[in-house]
Amino acid sequence: MKKFQESFFSLLMNPNQKNELSDLLIPAGKLRADEVMWVYYNDYHIRLQSVLNEHFVSVWKILGDDLFFEVGKKYIQTHPSPFYDLGLYGEKFSVYLRDQEVSEEFPFLPELADIEYHFQDFFHAAVPEAIAPELLTQIQTNSDLGLKLSPLLRPYQSSHPLLEIWDLPNHDSKNLNEIEWLDNHFVLYKNKSEKIKTHLLRPAQLALLELLKTHPFLKAMELGTEHFSAGEENLVSELFQFLNTEGLIIGLKSY
Amino acid sequence: MNLVGIGLRTSHYNEWEESPPQEINYLEALSENHMTSKGRPWSILEKLRENYQFSFHGVSLSIASHQGPREDYLKTLKEFIDVFEPSVVSDHLCWTGLPHSNAHNLLPVPYNEESFLFLKDRIIEVQDYLKRPIALENLSAYVDFKTSTMTEWEFWKKLLAETDAMMMLDVNNVFVNAQNHGFDPKIYLDAIPQHKIAQVHLAGFTDTGKFLLDTHSKPVYPEVWTLYHHLIKRVGAVPTIIEWDEDIPELSVVVAEAKKAQAIIEEYQ
Numbered sequence: 001m002k003k004f005q006e007s008f009f010s011l012l013m014n015p016n017q018k019n020e021l022s023d024l025l026i027p028a029g030k031l032r033a034d035e036v037m038w039v040y041y042n043d044y045h046i047r048l049q050s051v052l053n054e055h056f057v058s059v060w061k062i063l064g065d066d067l068f069f070e071v072g073k074k075y076i077q078t079h080p081s082p083f084y085d086l087g088l089y090g091e092k093f094s095v096y097l098r099d100q101e102v103s104e105e106f107p108f109l110p111e112l113a114d115i116e117y118h119f120q121d122f123f124h125a126a127v128p129e130a131i132a133p134e135l136l137t138q139i140q141t142n143s144d145l146g147l148k149l150s151p152l153l154r155p156y157q158s159s160h161p162l163l164e165i166w167d168l169p170n171h172d173s174k175n176l177n178e179i180e181w182l183d184n185h186f187v188l189y190k191n192k193s194e195k196i197k198t199h200l201l202r203p204a205q206l207a208l209l210e211l212l213k214t215h216p217f218l219k220a221m222e223l224g225t226e227h228f229s230a231g232e233e234n235l236v237s238e239l240f241q242f243l244n245t246e247g248l249i250i251g252l253k254s255y
Numbered sequence: 256m257n258l259v260g261i262g263l264r265t266s267h268y269n270e271w272e273e274s275p276p277q278e279i280n281y282l283e284a285l286s287e288n289h290m291t292s293k294g295r296p297w298s299i300l301e302k303l304r305e306n307y308q309f310s311f312h313g314v315s316l317s318i319a320s321h322q323g324p325r326e327d328y329l330k331t332l333k334e335f336i337d338v339f340e341p342s343v344v345s346d347h348l349c350w351t352g353l354p355h356s357n358a359h360n361l362l363p364v365p366y367n368e369e370s371f372l373f374l375k376d377r378i379i380e381v382q383d384y385l386k387r388p389i390a391l392e393n394l395s396a397y398v399d400f401k402t403s404t405m406t407e408w409e410f411w412k413k414l415l416a417e418t419d420a421m422m423m424l425d426v427n428n429v430f431v432n433a434q435n436h437g438f439d440p441k442i443y444l445d446a447i448p449q450h451k452i453a454q455v456h457l458a459g460f461t462d463t464g465k466f467l468l469d470t471h472s473k474p475v476y477p478e479v480w481t482l483y484h485h486l487i488k489r490v491g492a493v494p495t496i497i498e499w500d501e502d503i504p505e506l507s508v509v510v511a512e513a514k515k516a517q518a519i520i521e522e523y524q
Contacts, residue, residue, distance in 0.1 A: 001364075001373050002321040004402075008362065009353050026399040028435030029466025039397045039468075040360060047359050080356035084315035084328045085287050089359075126293030194294065 108160035130247035148251035192247030286313035290335035316346035390453035392423035395469030421453035472501035
């Protein structure tokens with residue numbers, strides 16, 4: 001069984017070759033023996049490409065059919081699927097794009113692919129329960145306590161207008177040239193109502209958010225407030241209001 | 256009441272949540288679409304199980320893989336079915352690739368003694384692990400092997416006789432294989448014992464000109480309905496599911512296909 005399956009799989013991946021199984025194949029219908037493994041080869045590529053199409057709609061829109069399918073074909077050839085769940089395929093597409101020529105012309109592509117993959121990742125994730133507000137008061141007095149933020153909260157800090165680019169497939173007539181080229185700082189998240197959303201943040205808010213993930217609350221506040229200019233104090237409370245309203249603080253942790 | 260229904264598909268989630276059809280009572284969920292998800296695919300099952308009986312159908316068990324099914328897959332599947340307790344748990348009589356390289360396709364095996372003995376052991380192992388019987392589906396295969404020593408239906412008959420496994424009898428696949436490999440589909444259907452059929456699948460195929468391709472992209476063909484008649488006349492009511500996986504139409508169109516199956520079952524009651 002092992003030898004048979006290895007031979008079959010080898011033909012499936014490269015139908016042009018011949019091996020010890022080639023002469024033992026009885027093709028279906030009017031197919032010739034040298035055609036039959038192409039049915040499986042084509043099906044393999046169609047299935048994996050269709051997952052890339054589904055996950056990376058905005059990357060596809062930017063590249064257009066020919067270029068996207070060409071990049072997809074090369075990715076599929078070099079990245080076999082280790083998953084039993086086909087829906088997880090494409091997990092390295094973002095990293096793969098970094099070294100591709102297309103990313104020289106469109107340098108935001110890897111970041112865009114990362115957002116698109118995590119969007120589907122969040123779709124399948126359970127939303128953790130938010131912490132009861134009364135428990136939060138402890139962090140004001142205990143210097144060893146920090147906030148535990150939802151794992152379904154992913155910050156992005158880009159020198160490209162990623163959100164606008166990501167939204168392009170929703171606007172048939174709009175193209176890349178019509179986007180105002182501003183930096184984007186935002187979070188992708190899944191809220192307590194199970195909606196996957198994005199929220200723009202100021203750079204200082206994003207910096208504070210990163211500190212809150214890795215430091216005790218009081219220390220994070222001490223370090224984080226340095227990023228805010230005079231008169232921007234309201235941005236701190238805005239950030240916490242956002243985290244609270246969307247149910248993104250899920251507990252406390254000791255350091 | 257006869258169990259007749261359709262495959263639950265993501266593109267119909269909104270319709271299922273807003274106005275679930277009352278004409279059917281049975282749904283088949285694709286195991287892999289739900290078992291690793293704790294998002295909407297999970298919550299919709301929780302909601303629909305209140306009013307519909309469920310079966311779970313997988314594509315990744317890979318029971319014929321030379322290494323046997325993946326333990327992480329079996330563990331997740333068991334946890335999933337323990338929560339929802341579906342009436343039927345099924346997958347395919349196939350392998351899907353090599354370790355760390357999944358073809359995400361249902362790949363055939365030669366129908367011979369070696370495959371039989373191998374599968375017999377794997378079926379026992381899987382059923383022991385899941386602590387319940389499983390049903391296996393007959394494939395649409397585009398290649399047969401000179402190393403086969405039995406017909407496909409002889410192989411099934413032997414496997415069903417000598418194991419506790421049930422059969423997920425896909426009538427469309429029987430027709431597709433009959434056309435592609437040149438045999439009489441009625442001989443195949445007649446060889447399958449009535450008490451070993453856990454469920455029936457019906458679907459549409461695509462004629463490529465050179466061979467029939469199992470695409471699940473069209474309504475059930477008249478020739479396949481004829482075979483379904485032939486089967487039901489002999490075996491009586493069996494749980495039946497309409498599968499539609501590509502170019503998926505509105506929910507009502509798929510439900511209408513299920514109603515045709517229901518009418519055929521009633522004709523022979």
